[in-house]
Amino acid sequence: MRSLMDIAGAREASAEPVTVDGVTVTPRSRTLVVRLPKGGFVWNRPTAVLVEQDGRVRRIPIIDVTRVAQMGLLGLALLTAGASLRRARRTEVPA
Amino acid sequence: MTDSRDASPGESDSLLDGAGEQASKMLERILAAAQPGAVFGQPVQSGSYTLITAAEVTSGGGFGAGMGRGPAPKPDAGQSPSAEAAPTTAEQPIGGGGYGGGGGAMSRPVAIVAIGPNGVTVRPVVDVTKLALAALTASAAMLRLRRTMRRVRKARAD
Numbered sequence: 001m002r003s004l005m006d007i008a009g010a011r012e013a014s015a016e017p018v019t020v021d022g023v024t025v026t027p028r029s030r031t032l033v034v035r036l037p038k039g040g041f042v043w044n045r046p047t048a049v050l051v052e053q054d055g056r057v058r059r060i061p062i063i064d065v066t067r068v069a070q071m072g073l074l075g076l077a078l079l080t081a082g083a084s085l086r087r088a089r090r091t092e093v094p095a
Numbered sequence: 096m097t098d099s100r101d102a103s104p105g106e107s108d109s110l111l112d113g114a115g116e117q118a119s120k121m122l123e124r125i126l127a128a129a130q131p132g133a134v135f136g137q138p139v140q141s142g143s144y145t146l147i148t149a150a151e152v153t154s155g156g157g158f159g160a161g162m163g164r165g166p167a168p169k170p171d172a173g174q175s176p177s178a179e180a181a182p183t184t185a186e187q188p189i190g191g192g193g194y195g196g197g198g199g200a201m202s203r204p205v206a207i208v209a210i211g212p213n214g215v216t217v218r219p220v221v222d223v224t225k226l227a228l229a230a231l232t233a234s235a236a237m238l239r240l241r242r243t244m245r246r247v248r249k250a251r252a253d
Contacts, residue, residue: 015131039157046149
């Protein structure tokens with residue numbers, strides 16, 4: 001029996017660093033890999049860039065604005081649906 | 096897709112070996128998307144700026160193989176004389192097998208990393224079409240829910 005770690009795993013990795021005018025930028029990405037007996041799935045997304053300048057390292061996150069907005073819209077729709085259902089149930093109860 | 100008729104056990108084994116080879120090649124291609132290099136593009140120089148594109152990459156796939164064996168069908172009365180004249184193959188089992196697979200990959204730009212005179216900045220890439228579609232779908236679902244509930248309430252009041 002394969003363990004869950006063999007089937008699915010997430011890890012963060014660094015891409016090749018880029019140096020421009022004394023500034024070294026190292027892109028970072030997070031990967032989710034699912035290995036199935038007859039196939040597989042990979043989801044790879046950028047997470048941040050590490051900026052090294054004058055001996056100091058700064059992390060700038062990469063935010064997926066489209067995904068955040070999509071999730072916000074989904075949340076808003078679910079909240080509205082929940083509120084409507086609660087209101088309907090409240091009006092159903094006899095006084 | 097491969098198909099074999101009258102496959103002997105040896106041929107079936109080679110068919111499955113071929114399927115395994117193809118499957119491992121496909122899995123390698125799928126897992127290539129797990130490399131950080133698949134997410135970040137090569138640096139591009141534009142004026143005093145160096146730009147690196149960052150994208151979300153999704154890929155997946157699957158494959159399968161199958162085979163079967165059985166006794167040869169008995170010749171029918173309506174068959175051609177040449178078929179009747181052929182030696183019977185009732186003792187020789189016939190079989191077939193095949194393998195196939197499919198997969199796909201998708202990439203979506205997320206941000207652009209700009210290295211310039213003002214330092215390093217990350218500029219997000221907003222997919223307006225995707226957001227507009229999501230907003231339209233969400234508002235249509237909410238409107239439909241409200242309309243349905245109003246109708247139910249009205250029916251109960253009557």
